[in-house]
Amino acid sequence: MQALETALRKLRDAGYKITEARRAVLNVLQESGGHLTSSQILARVGAYDPSIGRASVFRTLDLLTSLSIIRPTYFNSRTPSYVLMTQEGHHAHIVCTHCHATIELDDCHVGQLVQELEARYNIRLAGHLLEFYGLCPSCAAGKDTS
Amino acid sequence: MQALETALRKLRDAGYKITEARRAVLNVLQESGGHLTSSQILARVGAYDPSIGRASVFRTLDLLTSLSIIRPTYFNSRTPSYVLMTQEGHHAHIVCTHCHATIELDDCHVGQLVQELEARYNIRLAGHLLEFYGLCPSCAAGKDTS
């Protein structure tokens, strides 16, 4: 929920205006609760407010990505899906390499590692993305989804 | 080095032929030692062996991705870069959100977490991708690279 507010604040802090298009993209991602490809985002934004143009959606995706407010992730396909990062700039999930089902993880458990890396490389880490993959129980069992 | 041999073995094991195009894409990725976008791969494969067509390169990227031999990753841009996964199916790096410089990490340090997740979700995890981002020392200090 506050992911959205955090996102808006980050935008403002970086000196960008809060416009309809930006609000729409963030809303759509927020409400999906998961991962959406650019086509899905385009479609949903169009449904939400038909007056918003394609170009603005892409421009917004660029902006939000460059600010690390959203992040493109790839499962086992070459088509990216965008996720809204948490307030702290994290995201973690498990993806099935067969059926592409995903399990969202709320805790990344890498706090310790972050500190080690920050010390070793003298860098301040603002966030991270952690993606695990494997066969989900049902795909491992039977050969269902193709 | 053996990343390449591992990749070839995985291909064979999955029942695919080892062809010139596939070898070329893997070589190019291996030699780059890092991340290449599809255009970069196309260009380098073309230089390496001009007789290999675009379509085969894309088909190879699809195949290698679906087998988790390579993986598209997004730094802070919406253009994917492909990386060759390690023998164990891992990859980890730190990216500067400003200049996009990357530091490759050889150890992912998430072994413990993997076991916990496998137990909790009853799933066998075959690998993972871990991406940290923040400002690298030089970008944090001066305002250089644009």
Added chain:
DNA sequence: ATCAATGCAAAGAATTTGCATCATG
């Protein structure tokens, strides 16, 4: 020898751009 994999070039998507207009701060 067999059938997966390929190259080619055309078709189809996806994304970006230029510019006049609009809306946010």
Added chain:
DNA sequence: CATGATGCAAATTCTTTGCATTGAT
């Protein structure tokens, strides 16, 4: 009000497809 942001639609770039041919096993 001033400028950043937008919508539109054309231009561009990227990716996929169909099919005859080739090559890996």
